[in-house]
Amino acid sequence: MAGPPEVEGAVGMQGPPEVEAPSSRGFSEEQFRAACRELDQPAPAAAGPWQLLVETMGVRIYRLYHEQSGLYEYKIFGGLADCPPKLCADVYMDLDFRKEWDQYVKELYEETYDGEKVIYWEVKYPFPLSNRDYVYIRECREMDVDGRKIWVVLAKSVAVPQCPEKPGIIRVKSYKQSLVIESDGKAGSKVYMYYFDNPGGMIPSWLVNWAAKSGVPAFLKDIQKACLNYSRST
Numbered sequence: 001m002a003g004p005p006e007v008e009g010a011v012g013m014q015g016p017p018e019v020e021a022p023s024s025r026g027f028s029e030e031q032f033r034a035a036c037r038e039l040d041q042p043a044p045a046a047a048g049p050w051q052l053l054v055e056t057m058g059v060r061i062y063r064l065y066h067e068q069s070g071l072y073e074y075k076i077f078g079g080l081a082d083c084p085p086k087l088c089a090d091v092y093m094d095l096d097f098r099k100e101w102d103q104y105v106k107e108l109y110e111e112t113y114d115g116e117k118v119i120y121w122e123v124k125y126p127f128p129l130s131n132r133d134y135v136y137i138r139e140c141r142e143m144d145v146d147g148r149k150i151w152v153v154l155a156k157s158v159a160v161p162q163c164p165e166k167p168g169i170i171r172v173k174s175y176k177q178s179l180v181i182e183s184d185g186k187a188g189s190k191v192y193m194y195y196f197d198n199p200g201g202m203i204p205s206w207l208v209n210w211a212a213k214s215g216v217p218a219f220l221k222d223i224q225k226a227c228l229n230y231s232r233s234t
Contacts, residue, residue: 027139027154035152035178036145038192054213076193078220083227085181085189089151091230093140101226113162134172135163153179174198
């Protein structure tokens with residue numbers, strides 16, 4: 001599920017993958033394998049299309065700008081000290097627990113429609129911006145890659161007739177995320193995240209930049225704290 005609500009594509013209205021038809025829903029084995037490979041990729045070249053936005057608190061954030069749409073895709077590399085990967089995955093997948101530690105959650109639940117598990121998520125936005133909501137599917141797999149245990153969560157937006165748009169809330173119709181977690185060899189986890197969404201409307205560029213530079217590291221810190229609290233409460 002997503003990071004801080006303001007880590008948006010940016011101020012455009014078009015962008016990478018739009019909502020897929022029901023016939024193409026779900027995630028392939030290759031999509032999970034491709035996400036795993038990102039953990040071992042070298043840092044994007046300085047002269048390449050991916051630009052290093054910020055490096056702080058042990059987190060490196062890269063973004064790729066699409067001139068035609070004005071939207072960004074993000075790649076985040078970081079770590080969570082003292083949080084084993086299975087615990088991180090459990091915390092990330094626990095929607096009820098997320099309501100306790102994520103201050104941006106307005107509404108969050110999972111329903112089954114026509115045999116498919118679908119998540120509805122409303123995100124608080126700062127005044128005077130309208131809240132956004134998401135309807136998406138996700139899947140978590142524990143992968144074995146050459147003897148390495150890697151947890152992968154994939155998520156993407158879908159269209160569901162049972163979840164119509166609500167007045168006063170802007171529906172994020174294009175959202176895609178990957179989260180990859182592996183042991184850091186000690187007591188913590190190595191983390192990779194890919195993130196894209198199209199928030200619609202006009203999001204101020206200062207808010208986009210603040211969220212990417214400060215919101216993502218803060219979000220990882222919140223997850224780390226949530227993991228410690230989760231392990232004590234279970």
